């Protein structure tokens with residue numbers, strides 16, 4: 416379980432980043448920076464498929480990056496499986512698999528196979544277990560047989576798929592994907608969606624960050640909508656679609672936003 420308690424995350428103001436210790440501009444006005452996450456209390460139970468939605472800049476990425484300590488909150492606490500993240504970063508990173516918006520940020524090896532194996536190797540898995548995880552993860556993103564391909568020679572979408580495979584190979588309690596479909600073509604998107612569906616069915620928690628609900632609305636148990644760093648919507652997809660549309664989140668065209676109820680399920684065959 417991921418538990419956030421009264422979480423606030425602030426980015427330094429421009430003047431402070433540029434070295435003015437007082438954080439004031441040329442007129443002496445205090446530059447307090449951006450409050451990206453503003454007093455958020457949220458619990459993500461094990462096994463839940465949660466969508467974190469909101470317009471650009473609403474705080475989605477900052478929020479989920481606190482889950483495994485990539486962003487440290489200014490105030491409040493984040494706990495994973497009952498342990499505060501800042502007390503055991505290793506445990507938090509083993510429990511939370513994270514796929515970034517920009518996959519280049521997380522690819523660490525020269526080859527596809529090496530990269531996907533990196534996580535399980537660090538967990539101390541046996542060679543046979545590493546091989547099993549790498550095969551399963553590459554299968555999940557339609558990249559079987561590509562182990563020896565060089566990362567540097569991959570397209571953006573292929574890199575994204577490798578990043579997803581790397582997170583899957585960790586077999587985390589919660590898989591967090593930040594805008595996972597942005598660079599994927601249709602077959603790759605379908606394959607990742609199918610994998611997320613199976614993972615969820617098998618009990619893994621899935622958190623998808625998006626400003627476009629169309630792909631995931633049929634999979635989600637719950638949608639949390641952010642605006643200006645605050646949770647302003649929290650509920651089932653069907654019940655929250657009208658409010659999410661008002662936040663600037665893209666919702667399925669087939670949904671009647673006045674209907675509420677189970678409208679969000681209409682894309683799920």
Ligand SMILES: Nc1ncnc2c1ncn2[C@@H]1O[C@H](COP(=O)(O)OP(=O)(O)OP(=O)(O)O)[C@@H](O)[C@H]1O
Nearest residue numbers: 426449451469470471472473474475476477478626
């Ligand atoms: N490294 C940073 N330095 C300063 N401000 C930042 C930084 N990262 C994010 N912000 C600001 O924090 C706020 C929240 O940003 P965040 O990236 O968390 O939002 P988001 O909802 O994920 O946006 P998007 O959908 O565009 O990815 C925005 O106002 C953004 O400009």
